[in-house]
Amino acid sequence: MSNLPQELKYSKSHEWVREEADGTVTIGITDHAQGLLGDMVFVELPELDRELGVEEECAVVESVKAASDVYSPVAGSVAEVNSAVEDSPELVNQDPYGDGWLFKLKDVSGMEDLLDADAYAATVEE
């Protein structure tokens, strides 16, 4: 099984969510997802202050192989984006839960519908 930190929440569409002390949440794609996609070469992130609904398409990660949409796992407003991954998409491969994060949301709702690590693991097991 790929790396799944216990303290994070997950969506079925392979995003992870971390609750920060300041009330925002940080979002990225899981180690499992980056592994399936392979070498990342392009990341497109949402605009600041954009209001996102649950499961709304809001970013794109593209590997050499394919483009994949990223869906917002919760509702909220875009507070910050990780411009480092726009310049170095390989960060998503190298450190999906750390330097490879994608964006942060504030005024968040819908956290209660996310999966914990074990439940997410169950969805990706074939």
Place this chain on the structure above:
Amino acid sequence: MPKQTALYATHVAEGAKLVDFAGWEMPIHYGSQLEEHHVVRRAAGMFDVSHMCVVDLHGIRSRDMLRFMMANDVAKLDGQPGKALYSCMLNERGGVIDDLIIYYMDTSWYRLVVNAGTRNKDLAWLAKHAGSFDVEVIERDDLAMIAVQGPGARDKVHAVLGDGAAKLRGLVRFSAAELGELFVARTGYTGEDGYEIVVPAEQVEDLWHKLREAGVAPCGLGARDTLRLEAGMNLYGQDMTEDTSPLISGLAWTVALQPEGRKFIGREVLEAEREQGVSQKLVALVLEDKGVLRAHQKVIIEGIGEGETTSGSFSPTLGKSIALARVPVGDAEQCHVEIRNRQLAAKIVKAPFVKNGEALY
């Protein structure tokens, strides 16, 4: 059930990620497609291409049959055993049934190497015409094939083959030599020098391991695709199909209209098309904005018209995105490609994108 090559167990042991490719379970990569791409540009990599099909034609009228069935003229190979010719095989509408390599072996034996995805229809098409030329068509299921590619590829193969390599050192590009049970061609699909080695299936694992020990890196079909695209080589099924003629697919150079007396399938349609003037052509694109070009994106050329990308990818050597696109004829240096409802700027250039390992754009 997808088919497996004789190297299947080796791929699994190497940790390959396997995908279905034209009905075959093939390695897409062994860890990193990008690293595999770079190793071929800089050193030497190898690909299992056993899913491609070797077809032998036997019979004194094989030459006549191929002169009738191929858009290129196998008469160019006369008297040169081992010499290779790249050709399209056309239908009556001038569309491309497949692109293939033909080797002249002797006066009554030609060897063809055809694509995996077109294997069955190619064999059926060949069989349909073989009878009237009294030619025997033999599908060589007993053979496997490894492509060893890169600036260091030939030296590594020579080292592995030992004494047998003497015959290969003087081999010119686009020709092949028989070495015992091996058939070694100085050909490839990456834009780099190297060999494609046809070997009895039961010996292929041994050859793979020897090449591995000599320092040749296993590479998957993912890297093979980005390498061929950088080299400006067409992929059958994407850049040309049964509905496109070679004249609008950048393949006019492979159509032999001389001598005029040679009748071949599709000739009349191509002559008419040439007479009227082609309306489309295949061009090469380099994306200037950020993003990734993929097949089937809309291409807009101001003042000329619209076309479509036929192959596209991130180019690891250029560090930019590149594509082949079919567009209306006309002189233009710039265009826009529509990606997710946005128009991104691209430059129209001349393929290849990479030559001798160096980025040209």
